[in-house]
Amino acid sequence: MNANYSKEKLTLVNELIYEIKVKEAMSKKVIFFEENVTFREIQLKLKEKKISGVPILDDERNIIGIVSIDDVITAFDKGYVDNKIIDYMSRKVITIPQNFSVVSAIHELERFGVGRLPVTESSNSKKIVGIITLSDILNRLLVVVQSIAEKVEDKEIKNTQISHDLIKSIVKNPLRFEVKGDDFDNAGRVASIIKKYFQNLGIDRDIIRRIAIVCYEAEMNICLHSLGGSMIIEVNNDNNVVIYAHDKGPGIPDVKLALKPGFTTATEKIRALGFGAGMGLPNIRHYSDKFEIESSLRTGTELKAIINLGVKNEIK
Amino acid sequence: MSFKKGIIMKVKDLIRVLDAEVLCGEDFLDQEITDFDASDLLSDILAYSKDDYVLLTGLTSSQVVRTAELTGAITIVFVRGKLPSQEAIGLAKSHYIPLLKTDNLMFTSCRKIIEELIKEEKNK
DSSP states (O other): OOOOTTSOHHHHHHHHHHHSBHHHHSBSOOOOBOTTOBHHHHHHHHHHHTOSEEEEEOTTSBEEEEEEHHHHHHHHHHTOTTSBGGGTSBOOOOOEETTSBHHHHHHHHHHHTOSEEEEESSTTOOBEEEEEEHHHHHHHHHHHHHHHHHHHHHHHHHHHHHHHHHHHSOTTSOEEEEEETTOTTTTTHHHHHHHHHHHHTTOOHHHHHHHHHHHHHHHHHHHHHSSEEEEEEEEOTTSEEEEEEEEOSOOOSOHHHHTSTTOOOOOHHHHHTTOOSSOHHHHHHHHOSEEEEEEETTTEEEEEEEEEOOGGGOOO | OBOOTTOOEEHHHHHHHHTOEEEEOGGGTTOEEOEEEEOSOHHHHHHHOOTTEEEEESOOSHHHHHHHHHHTEEEEEEOTTOOOOHHHHHHHHHTTOOEEEOSSOHHHHHHHHHHHHHHHHHHO
């Protein structure tokens, strides 16, 4: 699954119905009959299993016809309900190969106004391997959509675990994180870990907010504008949190201009995420007690932001 | 928008005021709101928001949840009937941030919240 994560849910479902194969959504347990049964036998089975139709298969499980509840009602009506189905069943059967996407199944169900499609082994086979209904598709979609949310949840829980583990390390040890360029899915992960880390140290909420925002903006800068880099966070002897963000380039041609609120080089993609208002560096400067930035078109950008923890937040 | 101490609104009150649907975080609706922010620009949210606030937004990416989490939001309300991505919902769940959805427009949502706050103050 490689959905572009900034899209709406509807788009996600749209993508999924192309990605999910009939094979993954269908029921493998197929209730079927052979052609030498009567309509009444089928009617009893339909009632018992609460289904609306059954495929008719030969002894090699190849499909030869289908009998629906409508056919049974007609048989009652016309008085041949105790006759064998072989002379009456419809032999024109709409099927779908198992390797097709569920979107094709949805189209076929709609186009022919049927409630279920027998699934064949392949396009040039009549052998039935399953049966698919709209509710099968819906169930599968829900499971997949749910698992995407759970995957993100698991990843975040792991992040929390990381910050817990960091607590055990000595406070004076700098924390170092790699930040990939152009990796929107993980953007903000470092800031989140750092925030949890300082929360666990019992730092003042207002200061944690400032640290989190500075980290986040610096991380987003590396992620959105550079080829990747790293962040180092340490607490120095003067009770300052020092945040270093370093990237491998391409560098900022005019740092003074980049510091101007509202100045931006953001692309449409970045703006679609809600960023790119030209407030990144100004925000970092605003929230830090001390702020330095150096950039070279040869070696990339180095940013240093210092936030004082204040007397009551002293870390031993 | 900040309001005076003593005027209290809870996250669950928003469901009534905005006729909102709870998308996740049903167990965390009892929190007290101290501030609101309405924005479609993450940079602005980062620049101006305060702890324990509710964010009203039309953005639906997981980055908006990340931004909310880092700035101390206790709930996100998606306005004009927008649905967040599954990634956004997963992220919100893991940080115990309830997500609400309302069909009201951004302006209407803000107006309704302000009217409710004024009503509450008069009743005091």
